[in-house]
Every structure is written in structure tokens, then in C-alpha cells.
Amino acid sequence: MKRVxxxxxxxxxxxxxxxxxIREACENHGxxxxxxxxxxxxxxxxxxxxxxxxxxGKFTGGSVSVPVVGAINxxxxxxxxxxxEEILGYxx
Amino acid sequence: MSAFYTIFNTIMDAGATVMLPIIITIIGLxxxxxxxxxxxxxxxxxIGFAGINLVINMMKADLGPAAQAMVENFGIQLDVLDVGxxxxxxxxxxxxxxxxxxxxxxxxxxxxxxxxxxxxxxxDIWNYHHMAIVGIMVYYxxxxxxxxxxxxxxxxxxxxxxxxxxxxxxxxxxxxxxxSLPTVSALxxxxxxxxxxxxxxxxxxxxxxxxxxxxxxxxxxxxxxxAMLGLILGCGIGALAKYDVxxxxxxxxxxAAVMILIPKMTSLFMEGLMPISEAAKNFTQKRFKGRxxxxxxxxxxxxxxxxxxxxxxxxxxxxxxxxAVLPGNRMLPFADLAVVTFRVAMVVAITRGNLLKNIxxxxxxxxxxxxxxxxxxxxxxxLAQSVGLDIATxxxxxxxxxxxxxQLSFLVYExxxxxxxxxxxxxxxxxxxxxxxxxxxxxxxxxxAAE
Numbered sequence: 086m087k088r089v090x091x092x093x094x095x096x097x098x099x100x101x102x103x104x105x106x107i108r109e110a111c112e113n114h115g116x117x118x119x120x121x122x123x124x125x126x127x128x129x130x131x132x133x134x135x136x137x138x139x140x141x142g143k144f145t146g147g148s149v150s151v152p153v154v155g156a157i158n159x160x161x162x163x164x165x166x167x168x169x170e171e172i173l174g175y176x177x
Numbered sequence: 178m179s180a181f182y183t184i185f186n187t188i189m190d191a192g193a194t195v196m197l198p199i200i201i202t203i204i205g206l207x208x209x210x211x212x213x214x215x216x217x218x219x220x221x222x223x224i225g226f227a228g229i230n231l232v233i234n235m236m237k238a239d240l241g242p243a244a245q246a247m248v249e250n251f252g253i254q255l256d257v258l259d260v261g262x263x264x265x266x267x268x269x270x271x272x273x274x275x276x277x278x279x280x281x282x283x284x285x286x287x288x289x290x291x292x293x294x295x296x297x298x299x300x301d302i303w304n305y306h307h308m309a310i311v312g313i314m315v316y317y318x319x320x321x322x323x324x325x326x327x328x329x330x331x332x333x334x335x336x337x338x339x340x341x342x343x344x345x346x347x348x349x350x351x352x353x354x355x356x357s358l359p360t361v362s363a364l365x366x367x368x369x370x371x372x373x374x375x376x377x378x379x380x381x382x383x384x385x386x387x388x389x390x391x392x393x394x395x396x397x398x399x400x401x402x403x404a405m406l407g408l409i410l411g412c413g414i415g416a417l418a419k420y421d422v423x424x425x426x427x428x429x430x431x432x433a434a435v436m437i438l439i440p441k442m443t444s445l446f447m448e449g450l451m452p453i454s455e456a457a458k459n460f461t462q463k464r465f466k467g468r469x470x471x472x473x474x475x476x477x478x479x480x481x482x483x484x485x486x487x488x489x490x491x492x493x494x495x496x497x498x499x500x501a502v503l504p505g506n507r508m509l510p511f512a513d514l515a516v517v518t519f520r521v522a523m524v525v526a527i528t529r530g531n532l533l534k535n536i537x538x539x540x541x542x543x544x545x546x547x548x549x550x551x552x553x554x555x556x557x558x559x560l561a562q563s564v565g566l567d568i569a570t571x572x573x574x575x576x577x578x579x580x581x582x583x584q585l586s587f588l589v590y591e592x593x594x595x596x597x598x599x600x601x602x603x604x605x606x607x608x609x610x611x612x613x614x615x616x617x618x619x620x621x622x623x624x625x626a627a628e
Contacts, residue, residue: 094477095516097263097440098303101447102454122444125481126401126489126518129394142478143352157353161472162458 086117087176090135091156092144096124099141103156107139110169116176137175192565193271194230198223200276201449207280208456218449222270225445229267230567232442233260233575236435236512239428240411241573244509246418253417254507255500256572257554261512262362262579263443264566265557269306269580270446271564274316278309278329283457285333290465295337296344298465299359299473300458303450307361308332310580314553315593317560328593331601332361335585335608337473339364342615343523344471350526351479356472363476363519365583366542370524373538386533390487397490403515407436410497410511432511439512480518484530489518492539499540500547508550510543513578517543520578543578550582553590557581 089107093100100122111118123131125144132138132149139154152175158168188195198219205215240258247253269275282305289295311332316325340357343364348354358364377383399405411432415425479485493514500510521539528534554576561575562568568575576582581590592600 092481094475094480094518095440097444098447099475099477101444102451105448105451124401124403124515126398126486127403129398130402140481141475142481144481157356157474157478160474160478161356162462163355163472 086119087137088119088121088135089137089139089172089176090128090132091120091122091139091141092125092128093122093141094125096122096127099160103139103141103159106159106165106169107172110173111176114173114177116173118176137172139172189273193267194223194227194565196273197226197271201270201453204276204279205453205456208453208460210452210456214452218452221449222446225442225449226267226271228442228445229264229439230565232435232438233264234567235431236260237568237571237573237575239431240414240435240509240511241571243414243418243420243428244573245571246420247414250419251417253501255509257508257551257574257576259508259511259513259550259577260575261439262516262577263439263446263512264561264575265310265577265580266306266443266446268557268561268564268566269310269313271566272309272313272316274313274322274325275309277322277326278312279305281312281326281330282308282333283461285330286337287461287464289334289337290461290468290470295341296469296471297337297340297357297359297473298461298470299337299340300454300461301359301473301475302454302457303447304360304475307579307583307586308336311586311590311593314556314560314581314590317563318556318594324593324597327601328589331605332586332589335589336361336364338608338612338615339367339585340473341471343367343526346523346526347479350529351482353478355470356474356478358476358479359473360476360519361583361585362516362579363479363522365585366520366523366538367527368584368588369542369545370527370538373541374527374534377534377537383531383534383537386531388531388533390491390532393487393490397494400490400493400514401486403436403440404433406493406514407433407511410514414509436512436515440515476519476522479526480522482522482525484525484532484535485518485522488521488525488532488535488539491536492521492543493517495536495540496543496547499544503544503547506547506551507574508547508554508576508582510547510578516578520546542584545584546578546582549584549587550576550578553581553587 091100091104104120158164201219202215312325312329315328340359344357408429412429415428524538554574558574592604
């Protein structure tokens with residue numbers, strides 16, 4: 086099972102929105118996935134345990150060894166499908 | 178009629194965990210969410226409240242006596258506990274007038290959009306709590322629902338305009354176009370940052386500062402990890418309370434637990450509100466098809482910026498120190514140290530990443546928050562108890578870095594409860610003046626760009 090870390094400013098608000106949408110999309114495509122949430126400040130100490138990092142905004146602070154997807158489109162609703170496709174691409 | 182009254186009273190008596198599911202279900206139904214989904218949302222939020230209640234209770238029971246002991250041992254009077262914005266949001270959503278305020282704020286946004294008075298489409302219902310709490314506190318003090326609604330509407334108008342005006346910064350500095358950030362916890366610092374930036378630019382040391390801190394993440398990174406921060410603060414407070422070693426360690430672990438558990442409980446609120454937020458988004462987007470908007474987002478999308486992170490990691494320990502030495506401050510910064518990033522995000526954007534200015538202005542921002550939080554703690558504590566947040570009455574109070582601790586919210590709240598006949602018109606006049614100046618400035622800029 087692939088593990089996804091969703092990070093936002095406080096690990097609560099926007100990351101919950103994005104995490105829920107990723108879970109729903111994976112369910113629809115029959116992909117088993119574990120989604121966790123955290124604060125952007127914690128990303129560096131946590132990201133290595135995951136297969137994919139999804140951030141709700143622009144993330145430029147610090148380096149991580151896993152692929153990173155910016156998911157602001159899942160918040161604005163513009164090009165939402167393309168971003169979900171990109172995320173699913175890493176999880177298949 | 179009396180039957181209706183009895184039902185209403187029975188629900189009120191049952192407290193927030195029963196009120197919340199009912200209120201949220203009704204709000205959901207009005208937005209066209211299906212009954213089963215709306216009720217599930219409401220129940221999730223009720224569960225969130227129960228969870229927050231448990232954690233705050235544990236925090237107050239453990240930290241309260243230690244804070245009191247600190248007063249006795251060293252005269253460090255920090256007996257206003259920062260329980261964090263999540264607990265305050267829970268109090269906000271539990272208010273009997275919350276449904277009215279949510280629709281008043283949404284209506285304000287829709288009317289302003291229709292009149293082209295704002296470009297920000299703010300359907301981030303979640304962050305309405307920052308605007309709603311001001312109305313709720315005004316209502317709690319004045320007992321007047323119209324005054325409460327007016328206070329929240331004024332908060333909303335100011336918030337949407339500040340979002341419009343800061344949108345270019347969000348695009349230029351953070352690189353996110355088409356978006357504005359109507360999150361009061363981030364926007365409020367603009368009140369400090371704009372005048373101070375102008376002032377500090379008159380001084381060459383600040384204007385030309387090239388200060389950089391390398392490896393801030395490496396050496397100060399633990400200040401950004403809530404569990405570590407909670408552990409260190411808990412142990413430190415335990416030591417100042419002159420506890421024995423085993424009790425110091427246990428306070429440390431229990432405070433680390435609080436830091437981790439509060440956000441987990443708060444995320445239940447977010448989960449429950451999501452379907453309603455989505456419905457509100459569709460509702461508003463449909464009505465304004467074809468018009469170009471700034472989509473209002475949570476400021477969480479910009480706090481990953483490295484300058485914001487570095488500034489926060491330096492400001493967090495200095496804020497703790499400041500809380501101990503500022504005369505008159507009684508707030509013990511705790512849970513909201515985890516979200517200092519929001520309080521400095523706009524500061525960083527306004528200075529374009531000048532670290533020296535960021536630190537100075539960031540500290541002025543957190544310093545004013547400490548004072549405003551201290552001043553408004555008695556009303557907030559009593560309000561929290563009235564909606565059923567079960568906190569021990571041992572003399573210590575609660576506050577946060579949100580609600581009326583925020584500069585903007587504090588000013589609006591104080592204007593309404595001090596002498597509303599004088600100060601509310603003054604507030605509106607000052608704001609109108611700034612609005613006119615900004616419009617002129619933007620028109621001039623647009624004309625220059627066109628040439």
C-alpha cells in the first residue's frame with residue numbers, strides 16, 4: 086500500500102480538504118492508500134517515511150527525497166482533474 | 178408555541194455537543210446538502226467538540242496549577258493559558274447565533290461581489306469563524322443580536338478588502354496567481370506591517386539589512402515540531418513550578434500530547450464542514466459565472482515559503498521570552514505557537530523577505546497579540562464556559578492567538594463594546610478613507626501600467 090503525506094500550514098484545514106479528495110479518488114480507482122496529514126514545518130522530519138508528498142500551497146522550504154505534488158488546484162477547483170490524475174499517477 | 182419553547186430549551190440545556198449537529202445539519206440543508214450527508218457532517222463536528230473539550234480539560238488541569246505555582250515561585254504571572262485557535266473555533270461554532278452570522282458573512286460577500294466592491298469570492302466557510310467570533314463576543318457582552326451581526330459584517334467587509342489589496346503580494350511574492358487570502362489570522366498583521374515597514378525603511382540599518390540565517394531549520398527546527406515544542410515548554414514550566422523530576426517529565430509529555438491532540442480534534446471540525454463548504458462554493462460560483470474572481474483560500478497555502486518558516490522559527494522562542502518579560506502581559510503562549518507562521522506570512526511578503534525587518538515586525542505582531550489576548554481573556558473565558566467548554570475555574574483564564582487577540586478583531590470588538598456610538602463611526606470613517614486612498618493608488622498604478 087502506498088503512503089501519502091499531505092502537508093499544509095497548520096496540518097488541519099486545507100490538508101483535510103486535499104486528503105479527503107485523494108482518499109475519494111483512490112477509492113473510485115480501486116487504489117489502496119494510506120493518507121496522513123501534517124504541518125509544512127514538520128515535512129522534513131516526516132516525508133522520508135512516505136511515497137509521495139502533497140502540499141496545498143507552494144512548498145519551497147527544505148529538501149525531501151520523495152516526489153512532491155502541489156495541490157492548490159484541489160482547493161480552487163480549477164484544473165482539479167489534472168492534479169488528481171498526477172497524484173494517482175504516483176500511486177498506481 | 179410553548180411546546181416549541183420546551184424543545185428549544187431542552188436542546189440548549191443539552192449543550193454544544195447536541196446543539197452543533199442540529200445547527201450544522203440545518204446550515205447544510207439550506208445550502209442544498211442531502212439530509213443524511215448534512216447530519217453526518219453535524220455529528221462529526223459534535224464529536225470534534227467533545228474531543229476538544231477533553232483535551233482542553235486535560236491541558237487546563239495539568240498546566241493551570243503549574244502556571245499558578247510559577248506566579249508564587251517567581252512572580253511570573255502567566256495565568257492566561259493559550260489554548261489555541263482550534264478551541265476558540267469550537268466555541269465559535271457552538272454559539273447560538275452562529276448560523277445567522279455565517280449567512281450574514283456570506284450575504285456580505287455576495288452583495289459586495291454583485292456591487293463589484295470586492296473581487297474576492299470567499300466561500301472558505303471554515304475561516305468564517307475569525308469574523309464570526311467578533312460578533313459572538315459583541316453579542317455576549319451587549320446582549321444585542323443586531324450589534325453582533327453588525328460587528329461580524331464589518332469584520333467581513335474589512336477582511337474582503339484587505340484580501341483584495343494583498344492579492345498582488347500573494348501573486349508576486351508567493352507566486353500564486355488568481356487567489357486572495359481572506360484568513361484574518363494572517364491578514365491582521367498587515368495592520369502592523371504596513372506602517373512599520375514604511376517607518377523602518379527610513380532607517381538605513383533596516384532598509385539595507387542583508388541579514389540571513391543559514392540552517393535555521395537545522396538548529397531551530399524543533400520549534401516547528403509541535404510535539405517537541407510541547408515537551409520542552411511543559412518541562413520548562415514544570416521546572417519553574419519547582420515540581421520534582423518525575424512530575425516535570427510527566428508535565429512535559431502531557432503537554433506534548435496536548436500539542437498533537439488539539440489539531441487532531443480540530444481536523445474533525447474541518448472534515449465535518451467540508452461538504453457544506455463545497456456546497457457553498459458551488460452555490461456562489463453558479464451565481465457569478467463568467468466573472469473573473471480572486472478565489473479566497475486559507476492562508477495555509479503560503480506558509481510553506483522558506484522565508485516565512487525561517488522568520489517563524491526565530492520569532493517563536495523570542496515570543497516565549499517576550500511573554501515572560503513584557504510588563505502587564507499574562508498570556509502564556511502555548512498551543513498557537515504552532516501557527517506563528519500565519520501571523521508572520523504577510524509581514525514577510527510586505528518586506529519582500531528582509532529578515533531583520535521580519536523579525537522586528539513579527540515580534541511586534543506577536544507582542545500586540547499577547548496584550549490583546551490578555552485584555553480580552555476574561556470575556557472569552559466566560560463565553561467558553563457558557564457554551565459548555567468544561568474548564569476548571571481555578572482562577573486561571575483561557576485565550577489564544579486568534580479571536581479578539583488578533584489586532585483587527587481586537588479593534589473592531591473594542592469599538593463595539595467601549596462607546597459604539599462614537600468609535601464604530603470613527604472605525605468606519607478611517608476604513609473608508611483607506612479604501613478611497615487605495616482605489617486611487619490602484620487606478621494610478623493601472624494607468625501607469627497601461628502607458
